[in-house]
Structures are given as C-alpha cells and as structure tokens.
Amino acid sequence: MKCGNCGSTMVYDVARQGLVCDHCGSYKPLPKSQDDQETGQVDYDSVPHRTGSDWGSAKSLVTCKSCGAKLIIDAEHMSGMCPFCGSSVVLTLEDSDCGILPSAIIPFTITREQVEEKFYRWNKFAFWSPEKFRKGKVLGNLTPVYVPYWTFDADTKTSYQGEFGYTTGSGDSEKTNWYGRSGVVEKRIEGVCICGSRRFHDDKLLNSVISFKIGDLIAYTPEALSGMTAEKSTISMDAAMEEAKATGFKKEIINAARKDQDADDCAKISMETQYSNVKFRYVLVPVWLAGCRYGGKIYNIVASGHNWQGNCRRPVSVPKIVGFTVAFLALIFVTVFLGVVAFVLPLAFMALIAAFIIYLIMFMRTFRDQNRIEREMQDRAVE
Ligand SMILES: [Zn+2]
Ligand SMILES: [Zn+2]
Numbered sequence: 001m002k003c004g005n006c007g008s009t010m011v012y013d014v015a016r017q018g019l020v021c022d023h024c025g026s027y028k029p030l031p032k033s034q035d036d037q038e039t040g041q042v043d044y045d046s047v048p049h050r051t052g053s054d055w056g057s058a059k060s061l062v063t064c065k066s067c068g069a070k071l072i073i074d075a076e077h078m079s080g081m082c083p084f085c086g087s088s089v090v091l092t093l094e095d096s097d098c099g100i101l102p103s104a105i106i107p108f109t110i111t112r113e114q115v116e117e118k119f120y121r122w123n124k125f126a127f128w129s130p131e132k133f134r135k136g137k138v139l140g141n142l143t144p145v146y147v148p149y150w151t152f153d154a155d156t157k158t159s160y161q162g163e164f165g166y167t168t169g170s171g172d173s174e175k176t177n178w179y180g181r182s183g184v185v186e187k188r189i190e191g192v193c194i195c196g197s198r199r200f201h202d203d204k205l206l207n208s209v210i211s212f213k214i215g216d217l218i219a220y221t222p223e224a225l226s227g228m229t230a231e232k233s234t235i236s237m238d239a240a241m242e243e244a245k246a247t248g249f250k251k252e253i254i255n256a257a258r259k260d261q262d263a264d265d266c267a268k269i270s271m272e273t274q275y276s277n278v279k280f281r282y283v284l285v286p287v288w289l290a291g292c293r294y295g296g297k298i299y300n301i302v303a304s305g306h307n308w309q310g311n312c313r314r315p316v317s318v319p320k321i322v323g324f325t326v327a328f329l330a331l332i333f334v335t336v337f338l339g340v341v342a343f344v345l346p347l348a349f350m351a352l353i354a355a356f357i358i359y360l361i362m363f364m365r366t367f368r369d370q371n372r373i374e375r376e377m378q379d380r381a382v383e
Pocket of ligand 1: 003004005006007008021022023024025026
C-alpha cells in the first residue's frame with residue numbers, strides 16, 4: 001500500500017487498526033465491517049474461484065525450508081523469520097501463485113504487547129521449561145500471521161436409514177428400545193469450518209485458540225494484509241468441502257435425522273445427501289505465533305489476534321529435570337541420613353550411659369563380693 005501523502009509504504013498497525021505510513025505517519029482506517037451475514041460469501045459453483053488472482057498489492061509466496069510452511073508476504077517486506085518454527089533466513093522464494101483470493105478477513109485487534117504481557121505472566125510458572133521459554137525470550141519471535149480457513153453453507157436434502165433409540169423410565173428402570181427407521185430430512189446448514197493451515201489443521205492445541213463468528217468478518221481488503229504475513233491454504237477448496245461433508249455437515253445431518261424421528265439416540269446411520277446452493281468463504285484469521293525448535297521438535301506459542309484466547313506448548317528442560325532430580329535425591333539422602341543420626345545419637349548416648357551404669361553396678365557388686373570373699377578367707381585364716 002502506498003501512502004497518498006508521501007508515496008512511502010503504509011503498513012497495517014494493530015494498535016490503531018488501520019494503515020500507518022512508515023515515513024510521514026499518515027493514518028487511514030480500515031473499511032468498517034457491515035453487519036451483513038453475507039460478508040465474503042462466494043458461490044461454490046462460480047468456477048473458476050478467482051485463483052491465481054491479484055491480492056490487491058504485490059505479494060510473494062515463500063516456503064520455509066525448515067518446516068515447509070507456505071507463506072504469502074509483501075513483496076517488499078521480505079523478513080527472515082518463519083513464525084511456525086522460528087528458523088531464521090530459510091525462506092526461499094517460489095515462483096508460483098498465492099492461491100485463491102481470500103473473500104473475508106478478521107483484522108488484528110490484539111497487539112503484540114498484549115500477547116507478550118499475557119504469556120509472560122503464564123510463563124512465570126513454567127518452572128520446568130528451559131529458561132528461554134520461562135523468561136519469555138521466545139516471545140521476541142512473536143509474529144502476526146493470518147491463518148486460512150474455509151467456511152461452507154449449504155442446503156442439504158438427505159435420505160437416511162438407521163437405528164433410532166427411545167429411552168423410557170429413569171434410574172434403574174431406564175431402558176432404550178431400538179427401531180430401524182428411514183426418512184428424508186432437509187436442512188440449511190451454515191458455518192461449517194475447515195482449517196486450511198498445514199500446522200493448525202492437525203494440531204489440537206493450535207486449533208483450540210482459533211474461534212470466530214461470522215460477525216467478526218469483514219470483506220477482504222488488501223489494506224488489512226499490508227505488511228503482514230498470511231499462510232497459504234494447503235487444502236484445496238474441493239478437498240475442504242469433502243472434509244466438511246465428512247465432519248461438520250454429517251454431524252448436523254445425523255442430528256437433524258434424530259430430531260426428525262423424535263429419537264433420543266441413533267446408531268448405524270447410512271445416508272445420501274444432496275447439496276445445493278453451496279456458498280463458501282475463504283477466511284484469513286489473525287494469529288500471533290512464535291515457534292522454537294528444542295530437542296528436534298517445534299514448540300509454539302499461539303494467541304488469537306482478535307480475541308483473548310491463547311495457548312502454548314512448552315518443552316521440558318532435560319538439564320533442569322536431571323539437575324533437580326539429583327538435588328532432590330541428595331536432599332532426601334541428607335535429610336534421612338541426618339535424621340538417622342539425630343535419632344540414633346541420643347539413643348546411643350543413652351545406651352552408653354546405661355551400659356556404663358550397668359558396668360558400674362556390676363563392678364560394685366563384684367567388688368563387694370570380692371571383699372566379702374577376702375574377708376571370709378581372712379576370718380578362716382584367723383581361726
Ligand atoms: Zn506517508
Ligand atoms: Zn518454518
């Protein structure tokens with residue numbers, strides 16, 4: 001984005017939620033979100049889906065040599081740090097397109113400082129983690145990244161058959177009767193989400209941080225992406241739709257069929273669904289991400305860029321564990337040893353005194369006996 005005032009580069013500023021010129025400080029707000037359920041919605045069948053299109057400003061696709069992340073960045077903002085793994089200077093330029101143009105975006109509203117503050121507090125208690133995690137050095141790597149998501153809406157018409165359970169009674173007399181049933185159910189299903197990110201897709205921890213409402217979206221605007229990094233979806237739209245059918249849509253349809261039969265439970269459902277009036281959005285969701293390799297594994301700190309969710313996976317420091325285990329064992333040993341000494345010494349002392357007293361008594365008795373015997377012998381001798 002070029003500044004209208006001086007021609008320099010304007011970059012999205014999270015704190016001010018708009019574009020700020022790095023040269024003259026000019027400010028330009030982002031277009032305001034319309035309260036529109038249709039924001040960013042595109043007809044699924046409107047092929048071609050605007051692939052390989054112009055993202056509104058010069059973008060480059062780069063691949064991290066270390067972890068394989070595919071990132072879309074400003075052509076003029078080549079930074080050397082991969083937000084996923086923290087590797088430096090491993091970005092290699094790739095001469096391919098940036099993929100489908102996003103249709104909606106949630107701009108960053110939470111600043112780096114806010115995330116740092118939050119994680120710094122969390123990490124204070126991360127006693128077993130390496131110091132660079134605990135003391136927040138990893139937070140220095142925090143990078144704003146837009147993570148790709150697909151959302152789908154569709155009218156569905158499903159013929160199903162399966163077993164439906166009806167529960168009667170309660171407590172000990174509770175019983176479920178099962179009946180084979182079939183039927184047809186129609187339902188409009190909205191907002192089935194599939195993560196398009198390579199790392200976030202299979203990582204529960206990373207994924208747990210991302211949640212968004214359709215109302216959070218604004219239509220895609222290149223301004224929100226100016227100076228920022230976006231991950232390219234590694235899942236094609238068709239593959240995402242197939243996944244949506246097997247997960248979110250399926251769940252909703254089974255639920256609708258159960259309600260259709262007025263049943264409490266259902267099982268062994270087989271179904272055939274027709275999808276029509278399918279709409280999709282290709283959404284960019286803001287995430288603060290810091291990655292770090294430790295012991296050959298990647299550990300991430302992740303925080304939402306628009307709500308207060310965050311999570312992190314911390315490594316356990318092997319030297320710390322070994323050090324503290326040794327110290328702990330030593331402490332136990334010393335404590336037990338000292339305890340034994342402390343317990344035994346007075347005993348030994350008392351035993352010694354007792355032995356001395358017994359010895360003294362024995363000695364005195366022997367002495368007395370001796371005296372008596374000697375006296376008797378003297379008496380006998382006198383006789
Ligand atoms: Zn300017
Ligand atoms: Zn990487």
